[in-house]
Structure formats: C-alpha cells, structure tokens
Amino acid sequence: MSDEACKREDRRSVDPAAVEMLRIADREGYATIWERYEKQQPQCSYGQLGTCCRICSMGPCRIDPFGEGPSHGVCGATADTIVARNLARMAAVGSSSHSDHGRKVAQLLKAVADGSNTDYRITDGEKLLAVAARLDIATDGRSLPEIAADVAAVAINCFGNQDEEPLVFLEKYMPKKRFERLKGLEESLYQATGAKIGFLPRGIDREAVDILHRTHFGCDHDPLSLVAQSVRCSLSDGWGGSMIATELQDILLGTPTIKAVKANLGVLEEESVNVVVHGHEPILSAKIVEMAQSPECRQAAEAVGARRVNVVGLCCTGNEVLLRQGVGMAGNESHSELAIMTGAVDAMVVDVQCIYPALADLSSCFHTRFITTSEQAKIPGALHIQFDEHHADAISSRIIKTAIDAFPNRNKGRVYIPQHTATAVVGFTVEEILKALGGTPQPLVDLIVNGTIKGIAGIVGCNNVKVQQDYFHRVLTTELIKRDILVIGTGCWAVAAAKAGLMDLPAQELAGPGLQAVCKKLDIPPVLHMGSCVDCSRMLNLAGAIADHLGVDISDLPLVGSAPEWTTEKAVAIGAYFVGSGIPVHLWPLPPILGGPAVTRILTQDAKDVLGGWFFVEEDPVATAAQMEAIIMERRAALGI
Numbered sequence: 331m332s333d334e335a336c337k338r339e340d341r342r343s344v345d346p347a348a349v350e351m352l353r354i355a356d357r358e359g360y361a362t363i364w365e366r367y368e369k370q371q372p373q374c375s376y377g378q379l380g381t382c383c384r385i386c387s388m389g390p391c392r393i394d395p396f397g398e399g400p401s402h403g404v405c406g407a408t409a410d411t412i413v414a415r416n417l418a419r420m421a422a423v424g425s426s427s428h429s430d431h432g433r434k435v436a437q438l439l440k441a442v443a444d445g446s447n448t449d450y451r452i453t454d455g456e457k458l459l460a461v462a463a464r465l466d467i468a469t470d471g472r473s474l475p476e477i478a479a480d481v482a483a484v485a486i487n488c489f490g491n492q493d494e495e496p497l498v499f500l501e502k503y504m505p506k507k508r509f510e511r512l513k514g515l516e517e518s519l520y521q522a523t524g525a526k527i528g529f530l531p532r533g534i535d536r537e538a539v540d541i542l543h544r545t546h547f548g549c550d551h552d553p554l555s556l557v558a559q560s561v562r563c564s565l566s567d568g569w570g571g572s573m574i575a576t577e578l579q580d581i582l583l584g585t586p587t588i589k590a591v592k593a594n595l596g597v598l599e600e601e602s603v604n605v606v607v608h609g610h611e612p613i614l615s616a617k618i619v620e621m622a623q624s625p626e627c628r629q630a631a632e633a634v635g636a637r638r639v640n641v642v643g644l645c646c647t648g649n650e651v652l653l654r655q656g657v658g659m660a661g662n663e664s665h666s667e668l669a670i671m672t673g674a675v676d677a678m679v680v681d682v683q684c685i686y687p688a689l690a691d692l693s694s695c696f697h698t699r700f701i702t703t704s705e706q707a708k709i710p711g712a713l714h715i716q717f718d719e720h721h722a723d724a725i726s727s728r729i730i731k732t733a734i735d736a737f738p739n740r741n742k743g744r745v746y747i748p749q750h751t752a753t754a755v756v757g758f759t760v761e762e763i764l765k766a767l768g769g770t771p772q773p774l775v776d777l778i779v780n781g782t783i784k785g786i787a788g789i790v791g792c793n794n795v796k797v798q799q800d801y802f803h804r805v806l807t808t809e810l811i812k813r814d815i816l817v818i819g820t821g822c823w824a825v826a827a828a829k830a831g832l833m834d835l836p837a838q839e840l841a842g843p844g845l846q847a848v849c850k851k852l853d854i855p856p857v858l859h860m861g862s863c864v865d866c867s868r869m870l871n872l873a874g875a876i877a878d879h880l881g882v883d884i885s886d887l888p889l890v891g892s893a894p895e896w897t898t899e900k901a902v903a904i905g906a907y908f909v910g911s912g913i914p915v916h917l918w919p920l921p922p923i924l925g926g927p928a929v930t931r932i933l934t935q936d937a938k939d940v941l942g943g944w945f946f947v948e949e950d951p952v953a954t955a956a957q958m959e960a961i962i963m964e965r966r967a968a969l970g971i
C-alpha cells in the first residue's frame with residue numbers, strides 16, 4: 331500500500347503494517363493510544379499554552395493569555411514566568427533521563443576496568459583510546475583497563491562536579507568557537523546587566539538540581555534567566571550525559587558499523603520465540619541478543635517446538651541493538667501496542683523511557699509476558715525481573731527462559747503478523763562517515779562548498795498521537811533529500827525512515843541530482859541512521875568535526891534540525907541543546923510555550939542573535955522543508971558559498 335493510500339485509509343498511521351494492526355484493534359476492541367487520545371478531548375488549552383501552574387498549594391493557577399481571566403497567579407506570577415518555569419522543568423527532566431542513562435554506563439565502565447564486573451568487557455579498545463585522547467588522558471604504556479578507569483573517573487566526576495568550571499566532557503568535545511561564544515555571552519550579559527546568567531554547564535546533576543531549585547515557589551521569575559538555565563541544563567545533556575552514554579557504550583558494546591537490517595512488524599517470526607526489547611538502555615538488551623544465540627537457549631526453544639529465539643527491537647533500545655548487533659526493528663513508539671496485538675510476542679522486555687503503561691494490560695489479553703527490569707520503571711501488572719549488570723548473563727538467560735516458557739501458551743489462531751519489512755542500511759556513526767570519506771571531513775566539506783549537497787538536516791524524535799504516525803517524518807525527509815539536503819538522525823524518526831525504505835539504497839532515486847550522485851558514488855542511502863536518542867551526541871560530534879575543520883562556529887554551518895512528531899521531555903532537551911549549540915530547530919506539534927509572549931520571543935527570535943540557534947514551528951511538512959532549505963541557503967550565503 332502506498333503512503334497516500336495509507337493516508338486515506340487510516341488517519342492514525344501512514345505505516346501499512348500499523349494500518350493492518352489497527353483494523354484488528356478496531357475489530358477486537360483493543361484499546362490503543364489513539365482511542366485513549368480521543369477520550370481525552372477536548373484537552374486543556376491552558377496546558378497546551380503552558381500557562382497553568384501547580385507549583386504551590388495556593389494553586390493551581392491558570393492564566394488566559396487572551397485576557398479573559400486573571401492576568402497573574404495568586405503569588406503574582408505572570409504567564410511568562412509560569413511558561414518559562416514549566417519549560418525549564420521539562421528540560422531538566424529530559425536532560426536527567428539521558429544523563430542518568432549515561433551515569434550507569436560510566437559506572438559499568440568503572441566496574442569493568444577494576445575487574446568487579448566480568449559479564450562485560452572493553453569491546454572497542456580503539457574507541458577507548460580515541461576517547462582518552464580527547465580527554466587528555468595518558469595512554470602510552472598503559473593497559474586498556476587502566477585507561478578505562480581514568481575515562482570512567484572523568485565521566486563520573488562530570489555528574490557530581492561541584493566547582494564553577496565548565497563540564498570537562500563539554501569543554502573537550504565542544505568545538506572551540508562555540509565554547510568561546512558561550513563563554514563570551516556569559517561575560518557580556520554580566521557586564522550589561524550585572525547579573526549572572528550562565529550557559530556553560532558545570533556539573534550534570536547540578537544543572538538539573540539548579541532548575542528544581544530556581545523553579546521552586548518564590549525563586550526565579552525572570553523568563554530570560556529561566557530559559558538560559560534550560561539551555562545550560564540541556565547542554566549538560568548533549569555534550570555531557572548523552573555524550574558519555576554514547577562514547578562509553580561504544581567502548582563497552584562496540585562502535586556501530588554500517589550494516590543492512592530489516593525494519594517493521596514483519597521481523598516477528600511466526601515459528602520462533604519472539605522477544606521484543608524496548609526502552610533505551612542497551613546494557614541489558616545487548617546481553618539478551620547475545621544470550622539468545624547461545625546453544626542452551628537455542629535448544630530450549632527447539633524443545634518447545636520453536637525454530638529459534640528471535641530478538642527484535644522497539645524504539646531506542648531497538649536502535650541500539652539494531653546498529654551494533656544487526657537486530658531486526660519491529661517499530662517505533664506507536665508500534666509498541668501493535669506489536670503485542672500480533673499475538674506473536676512471547677515477551678516484551680522493557681528498561682526505561684517511552685514505555686506506555688498500557689502495555690501491561692494489553693499483554694494480559696495475550697500470552698505475552700510483559701517484563702520490567704529497571705527499579706526506575708516499574709509498571710503495575712508487569713512481571714518484574716530486576717536487572718543487575720553484575721549478574722547480566724544469568725538475568726538475561728532467565729528472561730529468555732521466561733519467553734520460551736510462554737511460547738507454548740501462544741494462541742496460534744490469534745497470531746497475525748503483517749508482512750511488511752523494509753531493508754535499511756544503518757550504522758552511520760561519525761567514525762563510519764569519516765571512514766567512508768577517507769578519514770577526514772574534507773570531502774564532505776567540499777561537496778557542501780561546491781553546492782552538490784546544500785546542507786545537512788538532523789531529524790530527531792518520536793511518534794505523537796496528535797500527528798498521523800510517521801507521516802511528518804516521511805514527507806519531511808523525502809522533501810529534504812529531494813532538495814539535495816543530506817538527512818541524518820536518530821530515535822523514532824530513524825525507525826520511521828527505515829520502515830519507509832528511505833534508508834535503503836533505492837531511496838537514492840528520491841534524492842536531488844547532487845545528493846543522488848554522492849550517495850551512488852559512496853554506496854550509501856541519502857538518509858543516515860545515527861542511532862538512538864542519546865546518540866544525538868553523534869550529530870553534535872559530526873557538526874563539531876566540520877566546524878573545527880573549517881575553523882568556524884557550528885552556527886555558521888548550513889545545518890538545521892527538526893523534531894517532527896516530538897512527544898517527550900527528552901525531545902525538549904535535545905531541541906534546547908541543538909539551539910544552544912547554534913542549530914535552528916523546527917518543532918511540531920506546538921510546544922507549550924505560546925501562552926508566554928516573552929518566552930516565545932526569546933526562543934523564536936532573540937536566540938537567533940544570541941545563540942545562533944532558535945526554534946520555529948510549522949504544521950505542514952512540505953512548508954517545513956522549504957523553511958529548512960531557506961535557513962540552509964541563508965547560511966550558505968553568509969559563508970559566501
């Protein structure tokens with residue numbers, strides 16, 4: 331079924347596999363996010379505009395920005411204060427989610443280095459040496475565990491750093507010009523106002539706690555100060571927590587390489603025990619993939635009449651094992667319920683983030699074991715098998731055994747797997763991109779300078795029930811490559827692009843003549859999968875490599891970002907650290923800031939001059955592509971290219 335046919339067919343999703351499953355959901359009466367969304371209508375317009383506050387017990391207070399009601403909360407807070415405080419809290423939660431993920435990876439690296447964890451090992455020694463070099467850690471004549479211990483110590487210290495100096499990871503990874511610009515900005519604002527407004531993060535934990543403190547009742551009410559801290563905290567995620575997660579996961583689990591994989595619900599196998607891994611942290615899921623291939627698991631699966639244990643991914647945990655281990659991708663966020671409805675999932679194993687609590691109830695309608703594993707993400711109705719990385723082998727074996735035990739209970743008459751998969755060529759880490767270019771960014775720079783490629787668009791983010799699933803992702807991506815703009819990205823967007831065939835080599839034909847010729851020469855698709863949400867740090871590193879190579883700031887480069895179909899607070903943090911890094915960012919659906927005119931002006935206009943990056947919103951994907959192209963052309967003109 332073509333996209334257009336799907337669009338007519340079902341306003342909920344443009345994905346043909348989803349359309350088939352939604353027909354089953356309608357027939358059988360399974361509740362879905364779409365149905366629950368309908369039941370929530372009309373949603374609160376104060377919430378949509380960001381003007382409701384329940385920070386203290388004199389509230390909740392709400393302000394109608396159209397002048398119909400009170401103009402101030404009980405304490406006197408304005409709409410802008412309320413909007414800015416809510417935004418800051420979103421940025422703090424999003425940053426904390428990514429960064430706490432990074433913390434666990436740093437602790438694991440420490441344990442592997444000191445020998446207290448033997449279930450994991452240093453898989454990519456070359457990457458360890460590269461990270462150590464970046465952090466100015468001595469490597470000559472030292473063993474890998476010794477170097478890893480130092481890398482882990484620097485990373486762990488970034489979380490709890492108590493002094494006023496900028497975060498070490500940020501200082502070592504951020505391009506010089508961007509670092510100096512943010513430092514200069516702090517100084518000039520201090521000289522102009524006499525007040526401290528910081529943009530360079532100090533400690534990762536500290537910046538999030540700072541937001542919790544300053545948004546407490548009776549603290550920071552200044553929209554500019556609150557927005558600046560939101561950016562600072564988000565920068566501690568992008569160049570700190572997420573960077574640590576990506577770099578150290580590569581050391582422990584291996585840096586992804588380019589490979590071809592399959593994406594969509596058709597990766598489930600009727601004759602196999604299907605285990606779906608879902609969430610964000612690959613420390614457990616990588617083990618599950620490894621264990622599923624062991625002779626014991628294979629024999630146990632055969633003993634219950636299954637062909638094998640087939641591990642597939644969802645969301646960002648899926649992206650992690652997709653890129654490193656070539657595991658099939660069952661889908662993005664909105665596919666999670668649909669996967670269970672196939673009746674072919676024997677276990678869905680979740681770690682943290684982006685997991686609908688509804689999955690527990692839905693699983694109980696089937697034989698599916700819904701297994702939570704993190705103390706930070708427990709869900710009533712789930713089977714909880716506590717993960718502990720010190721016993722990772724044993725726990726992952728137990729999880730697979732649970733799935734195998736569930737297989738005989740499968741009602742074969744209820745199994746329906748939509749036969750849709752697309753091939754995707756994935757694994758475009760900075761290392762792989764540079765390798766394809768001959769080891770230096772120069773060929774890419776040349777292609778951009780001579781206009782063969784106009785610029786680069788980074789797309790991130792989720793599925794959102796307010797947008798037809800994958801529609802914005804597909805149309806925007808197709809429109810951009812048509813305009814000779816290379817598209818890179820992560821997260822659920824990457825899954826959408828993979829499912830749509832946009833990451834397969836035939837998609838080269840959809841690209842404009844310049845991009846098409848380059849992709850054909852390099853034998854790559856025009857749309858590059860760079861990983862999971864924390865791997866947005868890879869996009870920062872690519873931007874940084876090009877900027878440093880040219881001796882310019884990131885904000886000078888023809889780069890632009892988008893988070894169409896965004897859902898989570900993590901997307902707010904990603905958008906804010908892109909903006910803080912000098913990259914303009916498109917958002918859809920509307921962020922909850924429009925009730926604060928000053929906040930809206932700061933983020934959509936003032937930020938352009940101050941940071942070089944800013945937010946803009948647009949509902950139509952074709953119009954969005956046109957605006958993104960216009961930004962790229964404006965930057966090209968400013969560079970004189």
Ligand code: SF4
Nearest residue numbers: 383386389391403405
């Ligand atoms: Fe209302 Fe002010 Fe309390 Fe918010 S902090 S709930 S605006 S009184």
Ligand code: MSK
Nearest residue numbers: 646684791792821822
């Ligand atoms: S999983 S943050 S829904 S991209 Fe990273 Fe997808 Fe968005 Fe979660």
